[in-house]
Amino acid sequence: MVWAWQQWLSPRPRQRTVTTSQVSFLTSGNAALYEPLSKPGGLWYVRETHYIENPLVKAGLSGPPLHIHLQQDEYFKVEQGVLGAVKDGVEYTITKDDGTLFIPAGTRHRFWSHKSATESLVFSAWADPCKDRDHILDLNFLRNIVGYLADCDKAGLKPSPFQLILFFDDASSLLCPPFLNWMPVWLLTWVHHGFAWIAESGLGYQTSYPEYTKYK
Template identity: 30%
Template sequence: MTGDPYLGRVIIAFEGGITTRVITHPSHPNRAFAYDVTFLLQHPRVVAVASQKPPLHFHPHQEEYLQVLEGSLAVEVEGKERILVPEDGEVTFPPWTNHRLYSPVTKDTDENLKTTRFLLSAESTPELFKLDTVFFENWYAYQDQIVVKGEKVDLIQVMSMFDAGGSYLSLPRWIPFSKTLAYALGVVVGRWLGGILGYQPFYRKWTTDWQSACYKMEMSIFQRRFADRTKTK
């Protein structure tokens, strides 16, 4: 992605440690979304979770794109870690690729390294459940409940949100057909069982475009009861 982005909605997480600005006019029209993301590496909330990597996962329906603009960013792809810098340009994660990205902060991080800024986007897809702003708003907000408010991670809630965002938690690679099995588990546990047990993939209090969230949930018999379009809170 090149040129100056047009910035729209701002999503704040970790009490300002992570800021995501929605690019309303991405330079690639075939992208489902585009974000300008900033990590404040010395922010106490970012430092506090530096040793805890986010879930390893994959997206079966979308390519994901990443380009570091400032500083560096750690990525793990199929078990191999790499530190990305601006000179690397745009990096692509093909569908079904196990990956995760995270702050490069460690206890020995140079104090002069204060910021990481990068562009994040993914290709468009006709799939209903996919990476988009509805997913990221809810996922960041849920992480805030854990990091800021100290709530425990609920695996079914994570799987419910991930499935609705076209994302699935990776299983160990030595398991036969691990990605197919992980995909099936994401749907069965996250969408079906989660819906029966009362887990919502999206919440009104965290969602700007609630009508879109309701439309997605209405398409699942297990989640349509959560799609109350009259909700204001």
């Protein structure tokens, strides 16, 4: 339950759209499509399609902000188009001829459809599953993020940094705003935990919402 004073301090969508029946799901503004797929051994990956005709994709805004995964390596394999990526401050342009892009755990990174592309970006992304750990990057994380951002867009609200921090924190990941680029990862981790605690204990945000999540 969200109290009126919490809503006043940090507005949020009053209604959440039920998306659990959707096998694949579109991001806010219909910029990108996420298709969860299975790999042998019960592992999963996501095929992302970033539509080149979409204004958000053209502006390089269809990917996530700069972030870090603390417990998982991440991998990208381009099938079509050009993937732009920043990896610890170094920018890369990746095509299907460049093989797999490897992002080690603890690396500041982000990705988007590069401005040089002449067609929609299609790529597969997956993470080291770390099955022995509870708090990891998983499909529930993606569904919560996409569902929340879409509902904020529908309600005409700016997404709360506190809710986004809480989502990332629960997945052992960190958001890295540019003004904190100077901060070492260990210190950023503690700052992130602090804001996540405020988000959950003070503002009443949740790490996951049943309207968005499909897999338990």
